[in-house]
Amino acid sequence: MDTKSMIIDVSTTLFQQKGYIGxxxxxILKTCNISKGSLYHHFPNGKEELLIACLQSMSESITTDIEKIFKRYQTTQEATQVMIEQLIDTYNREGTIAGYTFTSIVSEMASLSNPVRNACSSLYIKMQAIYSEKLVADGFSKETADSIAVMMTAAFEGGIMLCLTQKSSHPLKVMLQLLPKLMRID
Incomplete structure (x- = not known):
């Protein structure tokens, strides 16, 4: 792994664990075992530029995982169920789901930095597009699919944050029971 990728990986974990301000x-320098010059060589604009690179890396990882699941299953309902089950398994196995959410970073930084807000918004838009595309394929109108996709994104982000704060997978288990039911065309 090259130095820049290592800095991004390590910093992503630190930002997820402690927040941007924390x-x-x-x-970062100590954990990566690099000099300040090395950090600024890769991220000339400093910590905020590094955060944006971390968010972009998370975006690629998260959307790749979501796309794989949603392509593998025939309906949005099935894909959503599998996605929630995987999140529950991850939480139960690791005691966290940090790699699948960046809400803590959004709440800290989105109002303070337009570049960070834009990077976060981009990920949410990508997630919603995946959900919406599958919902349209299931027979929902584009307008309804877009609305449900927003609700799904909010539910996933909120469910993950509730699991982390409650130290329990219960919120995702509730989502597993209810969210797929909302994706039926009557």
Whole structure:
């Protein structure tokens, strides 16, 4: 792994664990075992530029996982059920689902930085597009599919945050029972 990728991977984990404000450059330098010059060589604009690179990396990882699931299953209902089950399994196995959400970063930084807000918005838009496309294939109108996709994104982000704060997979188990039912065309 090259230095830039290593800095992004390590920093992503630190940002997810401690938030943007809770992680100082010195901690990133120490954890990565690099010099300040090396960090600024790869991220000339500093910590915010690094955060945006971390968000972009998370975006690629998250959307790739979602796309794989949604392409593998015939309906949105089936794909959503499998996705929630995988999140529950991850939480139960690891005690966290940090790699699938960045809500804590959004709540900290989105109002303070337009570039960070835009990077976060881009991921949410990509997620919603995946959901909406599958819902349209299931027979929903584009307008209804787009609305449900927004609700799905909010439900996933909220469900993950509830699991992390409650230290329980119960919120995702509730979603598993209810969310797929909302994707039926009557």
């Amino acid at each position: 992680v100082g450059l010195n901690e």
